[in-house]
Amino acid sequence: MKKLTLLLTSALAALGLTLGASAYAADQKNELEIFSWWAGDEGPALEALIKLYNEKYPDTKLINATVTGGSGVNAKAVLKTRMLGGEPPDSFQVHAGQELIGTWVKSDRMEDLTPLFDEQGWKDIFPEGLVSLIGTDKGIWSVPVNIHRSNDIWFIPKNLEKWGIEAPKTWDEFLAVAPKLKEQGVVPLSMGQNWTANHLWESVALASLGAEKWESLWSGDLKFNSPEGVAAWDLFGKILQYTNDDFSSLSWQQATDMVVDGRAAFNIMGDWAAGYLNTTKKLEPNTGFGWLPSPGTSGNFIFLADSFGLPKGAVHRENALNWLALLGSKEGSDAFNPLKGSISPRKDSDLSKYNKYAESAAADFARDTIVGSLAHGVVANEGFMNDFASVMETFLKTRDSKVAAELAQQIATKNKIGQ
Amino acid sequence: MRTVSKDRILAGVTLLPSILLVGIFVYGFIGNTFWTSLTDWGGVGALSENPEKNYVGFYNYKDLFVGFLSSGFRQDLVNAIFYSVFLLIGAIGVGLFIAILLDNKPKAEGFFRTVFLYPMSLSFIVTGTIWRWLLAPSGGVNVLPTYVGAEPFNFRWLSSTQSILQFDWQNILSFAFNVISIVLIVIGLWLLGKRSKHAAKWLVAGIVIGILVYLFGDMLPKALIMEEKHGFNLATTGIILATIWQYSGYTMALYLAGFTGISQDLRDAAMLDGASTFNYYRHIAIPLIQPITISAIIILSHISLKMFDLIFAMTGPDNGQTGHPALNMYLTTFRANDFARGAAIAMLLFFLAALFIIPYLISSYRNKDERA
Structure with missing residues (x-):
C-alpha cells in the first residue's frame, strides 16, 4: 500500500513539474503567436506578411495559429475560449469596428494602440473616417490590414x-x-x-x-x-x-x-x-x-476591414508590437493586399502593384463618404x-x-x- | 477477511481518480452550466476578466419559450422533435428491413453487410458535404430522372420554404395537455393489453385530462401575444435523409447481431409449425430482440438531439428553416457572447436527452435486479 501511494505521489509530482516547466519555457522563448482564420485562398497573402516578418526579425520564431471557417465563425469561438482561459495569443485577427470594440474593448481585454499610431504617424496616413470607426473616445484598438x-x-x-x-x-x-x-x-x-x-x-x-x-x-x-x-x-x-x-x-x-x-x-x-x-x-x-x-x-x-490587435497579457508583447508596426507599414500593406484582393487602408499605397478593380476601389475610397x-x-x-x-x-x-x-x-x- | 478489505481499498484507490474526474468535469460542469443559465451573463462586457453576473432565476428559460425575439429557437426545437421522430422511424425501419434480408443468408452476405455498415465510418462533415451536393437544387438526385428521359425533379431538398403540420405556438399549453392525455391513454391501453391492474388508473387520468382540455382549453393562458406558426419544414427532409443513410447501417448491425443470437432450433420449430417467414419475424424474432429496439431508440434519439456537424455542413449556420437547438446554442454562446442564454439552451437539450435515457436506465437496472 505504501509503495502504491509513493508511486502515485511521485507520478503526480513529475507530471506537475513537466507542466510547470513547459509553461515557464514558453514565457522565455523569443516567439510570436498570431491567430487568424486566413487559410485556403487567403493563406498566400498571410504567408507574404510572415515572410517579411521573418526577414526583419530572423531571431523570432513566428507561430501561425489558424482556425479555418468562413468569416471566422470557428476561429472566434476558439479565440474566446483561449481568452477566457487566460491564454491569449500575442496578436489576433478581428474585424475592425464594433465586432472588436463590443466584444473585446468593452471587456477591457485590449491594449490601447494610440502610442503606436503616434509613433508611426498613422493618424495622418489612414483616412480620418477609418480611424474614428476603429477607435473609441478611449483609444484606438487595432491596426487595419486591408479594406474591402x-x-x-x-x-x-x-x-x-x-x-x-x-x-x-x-x-x-x-x-x-x-x-x-x-x-x-x-x-x-x-x-x-x-x-x-x-x-x-x-x-x-x-x-x-x-x-x-x-x-x-x-x-x-x-x-x-x-x-x-x-x-x-x-x-x-x-x-x-x-x-x-x-x-x-x-x-x-x-x-x-x-x-x-x-x-x-x-x-x-x-x-x-x-x-x-x-x-x-x-x-x-x-x-x-x-x-x-x-x-x-x-x-x-x-x-469592412480585417485588423490585428494587442490583447492585454500577451506573452510576447514586444514582438507583437513589431508585428503590428509591420502590418501598418507601406511595405507590409503592399505585400499583403494585392494577394488578398483588397486595397490598402493607407492613403499612400503603391497602386501599380494592384489590379484594375483595386485601382478603381482605391480611387473611390479616397473620394467617397465612408460608412461601416x-x-x-x-x-x-x-x-x-x-x-x-x-x-x-x-x-x-x-x-x-x-x-x-x-x-x-x-x-x-x-x-x-x-x- | 484481510485480503477482501485490501482488495476493496485497492479498488477504491483505482476508482478514485476517475470518480474525481467525472465528478468535476462532468457533473460539476453540468451544475456550473445550470447555474450560469440562471444568471444574466452576456452582452457587452461578457468576456471581461470578472464579468458581471446577476441571478435572474428562470428568466432565460421563460424567454426562450414565450419571448418575442425567440421564435427562432422555438422553430429549432420543433425541428429537433420532428427530426428525432423521422430519424427513429426511418433508421429503425430501413435497418430492420436490411437486417431481415441479410438474416436470410443471401449470397455475398458479408459483402453487403460491409457495404451497408460503411456509411457509419464517415464523419458527419463528410456525409453532410456529399449529401449537400447530391441534393443541390439543380444537380444530383434532382437530375436522376433525366437519365431515363423524364423531367427532372424540382423538389428543394434543403431550401424549400414550405412547412406542413403547422400549429400555433400561442396554444402550446393546451397542445401539451392533449399530448399528455394521449400518452396516458396509450400507456393505459398497453397495460390493458398486458392485463395489468393499473390500466384503469392511467386510462381514467388520460381521459379526464383530455375532456378537461377539450372543455376548458380556451381558458388556458396564451403563450404569446401574437400568432406564431411552427411546423415540419420540408427543407429538413434532406438532413433527415442523410442521417437515415448514415445510421440505418448501424441499426442493421444491431438487429443482425440480435437475429444471429436467436437459436436456429427456434426458427426450425416455428417453420415446422407452419409459420411463414413473415410470421416468424412478426411473432417470434422481433419480440425476442425488443431490448435491441429499445437501445436503438435511445442511441438514435440522443444522437438526433445532439446533432450539430451534419446540419452545419449541409445548410450552414443561421438557416431558419433547418435550424437545430444545438447550432443555436453554439452561435448564441460563442458568437453573440450570450453565455447565460446558451447555457439555458444546453440545459434544455440535456433535459430532453435525459427524458429518453433515464427511463431506459431505470428499466435496465430493474431487469438486472430481477435476473439476479
Missing part, C-alpha cells in the same frame, strides 16, 4: 448586351428592368445563404436611407422601427421578389457563378468577388466582368449581428416589413446599439 468594399454590384457586360439592358444605377431602374429579365427566364438578382441576405440588406438600406441616416441608425438617433426604417425593409422585400428561390442552399461563390453562367443578371457582393472572378473564373476586369457601386449608393463606400458595414462587423456588436441573422430569417419567411423593423429595434435595444 461591401456595396458592389457585379455583372457580365456581354450578357447584359445580349439581353439589351444596362447595369442599374438606382433600385428604381433595377425594378423597371427586372420583370423583363424574369420573362426571359433569367434571375434578375442572385443571392446565397443567410449572411449574403444581410449583405444585400445593408446595400439596400443604405440606398433607401442615405449615408447620414445610416449612421444615425447606429448612433441610436434613428429608430429601426421609424417610417424610414420600415421603408428600407419594404424596398428590400420588393427586391427579394426578383431573387432565386433556392438561395438558402447556395454559397456566395455559387450565387456569383449564376451571374457568370448567365442564369442570373446581377449579384451584390463584397469585392472579394473580384478576386474570385479574376483568379478562379479567369475573367478580365472591365471586359470579362463589370461592376458598379450597388444601386443608389454611388458616392458611398461601405467598408453591418454584415461584417463594423457598425454593430456581435450580439446584434447574431440576432439580426434571425430577424432576417423571420423576414425571409414572413416578408412582413413592419414586424422585421419592430424586431430590429428590439434587438438594437437589447444589444445597446448606440449606447
